[in-house]
Amino acid sequence: MAVTLEDIRKAAAAIRKYIKPTPCLHSRTLSSLCRAEVWLKFENLQFTASFKERGALNKLLSLSAAERHQGVICMSAGNHAQAVACHARRLGIDAVIVMPRSTPAVKVEHTRAYGAEVILAGDCFDDAAAHALKLAKKRCLVLIHPYDDEMIIAGQGTIALEMLETEPGLAALIIPVGGGGLISGNAIAAGALKKDISIIGVETERFPAMYNAIRGKKPRFGMCSLAEGIAVMQPGKLTVPIVR
Numbered sequence: 500m501a502v503t504l505e506d507i508r509k510a511a512a513a514i515r516k517y518i519k520p521t522p523c524l525h526s527r528t529l530s531s532l533c534r535a536e537v538w539l540k541f542e543n544l545q546f547t548a549s550f551k552e553r554g555a556l557n558k559l560l561s562l563s564a565a566e567r568h569q570g571v572i573c574m575s576a577g578n579h580a581q582a583v584a585c586h587a588r589r590l591g592i593d594a595v596i597v598m599p600r601s602t603p604a605v606k607v608e609h610t611r612a613y614g615a616e617v618i619l620a621g622d623c624f625d626d627a628a629a630h631a632l633k634l635a636k637k638r639c640l641v642l643i644h645p646y647d648d649e650m651i652i653a654g655q656g657t658i659a660l661e662m663l664e665t666e667p668g669l670a671a672l673i674i675p676v677g678g679g680g681l682i683s684g685n686a687i688a689a690g691a692l693k694k695d696i697s698i699i700g701v702e703t704e705r706f707p708a709m710y711n712a713i714r715g716k717k718p719r720f721g722m723c724s725l726a727e728g729i730a731v732m733q734p735g736k737l738t739v740p741i742v743r
Contacts, residue, residue: 504691507656547581555582557654572640574631577606579645584615597631646680647735656684671697677729679738
């Protein structure tokens with residue numbers, strides 16, 4: 500199915516009990532540096548310090564009773580892992596989290612603290628993803644994909660609803676891109692609410708997966724990045740057409 504503004508509004512209603520709206524505030528420092536009027540969306544104020552809670556919770560809430568009983572699995576470099584682990588515990592769902600061996604120790608520790616079973620596998624996100632897919636099949640677990648899922652995309656899109664409600668005059672949204680879930684959901688929401696708004700995605704040069712995918716080029720990847728949360732080699736099958 501194609502994700503719509505109505506899907507994003509439904510996601511906002513579904514997650515409202517647990518996900519609080521975060522401030523969208525003017526930054527005098529960045530506005531001065533950029534010679535533009537810049538607002539920041541403070542998603543670091545979510546309980547696990549990331550927007551990832553929105554999509555993860557929306558997906559978990561959509562599961563049937565049988566799927567919840569099966570348990571869930573996800574692959575993540577950290578933020579999606581913590582979001583799934585946190586809300587799975589809240590909903591009484593067993594969670595298995597596969598993380599790259601290079602994941603910062605603090606993110607691994609926080610994920611385990613939420614009661615999830617953490618497995619370290621591979622040197623990068625895509626290695627961890629391959630291992631998670633094998634485990635999902637072997638152990639009959641429901642996959643909670645970090646970006647290539649309609650419910651995840653809809654959940655992330657709730658950010659744009661809040662931003663445009665707070666600051667309806669915004670001319671552009673500048674969004675970090677890994678697999679494309681965040682920019683996809685917000686592009687759908689913002690584009691439906693404000694036809695002339697610009698959507699600009701930003702990727703690290705070492706992992707230009709989406710940048711090259713929409714241009715039909717084969718990317719070359721670096722070995723590592725401080726921006727490990729968006730160090731993705733393969734963007735989503737659902738997200739690439741939306742971004743394009």
